[in-house]
Amino acid sequence: QQQVKQSPQSLIVQKGGISIINCAYENTAFDYFPWYQQFPGKGPALLIAIRPDVSEKKEGRFTISFNKSAKQFSLHIMDSQPGDSATYFCAASMNSGGSNYKLTFGKGTLLTVNP
Amino acid sequence: EAGVAQSPRYKIIEKRQSVAFWCNPISGHATLYWYQQILGQGPKLLIQFQNNGVVDDSQLPKDRFSAERLKGVDSTLKIQPAKLEDSAVYLCASSLRIFGTDTQYFGPGTRLTVL
Numbered sequence: 001q002q003q004v005k006q007s008p009q010s011l012i013v014q015k016g017g018i019s020i021i022n023c024a025y026e027n028t029a030f031d032y033f034p035w036y037q038q039f040p041g042k043g044p045a046l047l048i049a050i051r052p053d054v055s056e057k058k059e060g061r062f063t064i065s066f067n068k069s070a071k072q073f074s075l076h077i078m079d080s081q082p083g084d085s086a087t088y089f090c091a092a093s094m095n096s097g098g099s100n101y102k103l104t105f106g107k108g109t110l111l112t113v114n115p
Numbered sequence: 116e117a118g119v120a121q122s123p124r125y126k127i128i129e130k131r132q133s134v135a136f137w138c139n140p141i142s143g144h145a146t147l148y149w150y151q152q153i154l155g156q157g158p159k160l161l162i163q164f165q166n167n168g169v170v171d172d173s174q175l176p177k178d179r180f181s182a183e184r185l186k187g188v189d190s191t192l193k194i195q196p197a198k199l200e201d202s203a204v205y206l207c208a209s210s211l212r213i214f215g216t217d218t219q220y221f222g223p224g225t226r227l228t229v230l
Contacts, residue, residue: 006157032216043119043206043221044158051216089157093216101214102171105157 003027004092006106014114019077021109023090026071030092032101035064035075038087038108047088048075080113087111117141119222121207127228133195136225140188140209146170147184148219149192150206158206164190165213194227202229 005024013019025033034049050057050064050073057064063076077084090106120139128134140147146165150158161180163171167187175182179198184190194201204224210217 004157041223043208043223045221046218049216091157101216102160102163103158103219105159107156 003030003104004090004106006090006109008109009107010110010112012112012114013080015080015082017080017113019075019080019084019111019113021075021088021090021111022072023074023106024070024072025092027092027094028071029094030104032093033064033066033073034091034093034103035062036089036091036105038089044089077111080111082113082115085111085113119207119209119220121205121222121225123225124223125226125228127230128197130199130229131196133193134197134227135194136192136205136207136227138190138192138207138222140190140207141220144209144211144220145187146210146213146217147190148208148210149182149190150208150221152204152206152224154203161192170213197227197229199229202227 007022035047036044037047038044048059048062050066052068055066061078066073087108087110089108091103093101093103122137148163149161152158161175162182164184167184182192204226206224208219208221210219
């Protein structure tokens with residue numbers, strides 16, 4: 001059962017363009033939605049995260065848009081740079097079993113930014 | 116601040132052999148996670164420790180996988196015997212506390228190839 005669906009699987013954009021990655025979730029108990037960035041040979045690193053009580057969060061060139069009614073959220077990378085080329089994972093977590101939170105990841109999007 | 120350390124970085128074994136991975140989390144982090152990342156997919160949680168106790172091991176194939184965190188610091192993950200489908204990157208992560216909103220810091224992973 002895939003609880004977080006991510007698209008597209010891969011994305012190619014030109015330098016300076018906007019990269020958009022979408023995710024949809026099924027379980028309304030999810031209450032925390034982080035995005036992770038992973039470079040080849042490295043572990044994922046937290047990029048930006050949002051709670052469902054806000055519709056948008058911006059940090060520098062990275063913005064999360066959140067649509068609670070549609071159960072969808074997306075990552076927008078403005079002015080994309082070649083250094084942004086990486087795999088991006090959306091994730092979701094919920095309180096399960098007392099104070100235990102568990103992250104469920106999407107399958108990832110390989111972003112390539114051409115110079 | 117030193118990050119999450121893992122070793123070895125790469126391991127190649129024959130099926131039915133055993134293998135062990137080691138993880139040293141960020142100092143002071145109470146929660147430690149082991150994830151399995153199959154090529155082209157997002158990380159999947161195998162087991163979560165809070166100090167030296169297991170919080171969640173619901174997705175750990177217990178007939179062949181085992182993990183321990185004896186002194187509440189470093190941890191080992193063992194596979195015995197290995198199967199072809201165990202080929203993956205095994206990621207260790209740690210967080211300061213158990214809450215889902217606490218950032219998980221990932222190590223570089225161990226790439227396992229089972230022949």
